Amino acid sequence: MHSLLVTLTLGLTLLLLRILTRTASTRYNLPPGPQGGFILGMRRLLPSVEPWKTYARWSQVYGDPVMSFRVYNRHIVVLNSAEAISDLLETKAEIYSDRPMSWMYNVICDRGRAIFNISSSNPRHKQYRKTLQSGLGLRATREYLPLIQQESLRLALGLIQSPEQLVTHVQRNSAAVIMKVAFGYTITDDDPFIKVADEASRISGWATQPGRWLVDHHPIIRFFPSWLPGMGWKRQGLAWRARLRYLAEVPHQWLQEKMASGTHTDCFTSRLLSPDDGNIYSALYAGAGDTTVSAIISFVLLMALHPEVQDDVDLNQISRLPYLNAIMKEVLRFAPVGNMALPHRVTEEDVYRGYRIPKDASIIANVWAVLHDPSIYPEPFTFSPERFMPSSPSNSERSTPQPDSKQWSFGFGKRACPGKRISGLLLTWLTYHTFDHPGIHFAETTMLFAMFNILLRCKISLPSGATKPVEVEFTTGITSHIKLFPIVVEPIKTT
Ligand code: HEM
Secondary structure: OHHHHHHHHHHHHHHHHHHHHHHHHHOOEOOOOOOOEOOOEOOOOOOOOOHHHHHHHHHHHOOOOEEEEEEOOEEEEEEOOHHHHHHHHHHOHHHHOEOOOOHHHHHHOOOOOOOOOOOOOOHHHHHHHHHHHHHOOHHHHHHHHHHHHHHHHHHHHHHHHOHHHHHHHHHHHHHHHHHHHHHOOOOOOOOHHHHHHHHHHHHHHHHOOOOOOHHHOOHHHHHOOOOOOOOHHHHHHHHHHHHHHHHHHHHHHHHHHHHHOOOOOOOHHHHHOOOOOHHHHHHHHHHHHHHHHHHHHHHHHHHHHOHHHHHHOOOOOHHHHHHHHHHHHHHHHHOOOOOOOOOEEOOOOEEEOOEEEOOOOEEEEOHHHHHOOOOOOOOOOOOOHHHHOOOOHHHOOOOOOOOOOHHHHOOOHHHOOOOOOOOOHHHHHHOOOOOOOOOOOHHHHHHHHHHHHHHHHEEEEOOOOOOOOOOOOEOOOOOOOEOOOOOEEEEOOOO
């Protein structure tokens, strides 16, 4: 009798608490933002070009760095300030580190365990990150240095031979490093594995396009049979599912055969994983592929526009080497690779600065807005590596360098780009331990080596008579690129 009473009282208290919390949460408004239509929300009104700029503008129009809107039944919250990004995605990472559910990709295409999309509550996510962090860690990256150096040199020489093939050279560089690291595989010209990886990336990009698939917003329709009229999307999704499964198999089968015959090269996959796990390799390729490519292409194009920067970076003088690091920070700031990182999902209802952040809302960090915030980076549209150097002319008003752009370039909380805590291998290597530089990423090591070799051997400029583009233009996508323009690359005679 007594225990029944206790259970009843407890049950009633819990119910009351739940009602009270719900009432409390509805007392708060959503962050301000455009309303859109009753059913579609902002579906048809979203900017198709450089949305990060529109979001930054909307946040000014609505008077708050935190803004929101709805697409179908999904709330999107955009964080347009460094403070909001840090308060939510870092400080409250426990509840802000999931990914928005992609029914098309995760369920129809059966890629729910892919690293980029896997739920942070799935124990495999933790395991993946641990694996990636040790596989891309300090010791592992040190082992890759000769390979990274060799490929960077090849990139610089390729640029001198055929600068018009800038993209091909840079893509080759990135693929060669990552395929070797992941599989111990040496790529060839016109490589079949590169085609496999590229096709998988392309399909994944289509299947995860935000707002494109109705099933992402009304998941109930996934149960409708694929032969019904109007279900073409499901037939497409199922075809992609089969293709993605096949594509993930190809390199693994190759490695398994090599391992069975004892002819494989020691590599990430053979060392750390059961070779039948296709998720890590595709994450390495997808993660490293277009990101480092975008950053290195931006670097080359920006050098063509800024010959004075090339003159300033004397690579034979150890005291000028921090300047190379400043150039990298400025490339990542001026031309962010991921202007909006990747979307996160909040797993519990939250209240922030008096606004209600509903459970399951997609959270977008507007990295572009932070990296172009004039209160953090004065004259944000000017390319100036000096801003990251102590006591330089453009830094005269500030006694310290401007904040390191890398803290926003590589994402946040439990989804931040893995391997971020690797130390400054290239700089340490180049300067014979003359100065210390913590916090360099595997990607940064690749970037710094490429930049070093290119600057050491190439003089990059615009074709004679070409007018300097007034404004650098960017492509729109998960990763953004500077739109190409012709450049000239001349060899520097090294003594
Ligand atoms: C300049 C180069 C790179 C940039 C700017 C970059 C940036 C990013 C960003 C913004 C994210 C999303 C973080 C978030 O959701 O908050 C991310 C995730 C990720 N990156 Fe990178 N990345 C780069 C290179 C690499 C490389 C070289 C690898 C692997 C070798 C890699 C592997 C990954 C993986 C696996 C994830 C998914 C993490 C997860 O969802 O848990 N990235 N990266």
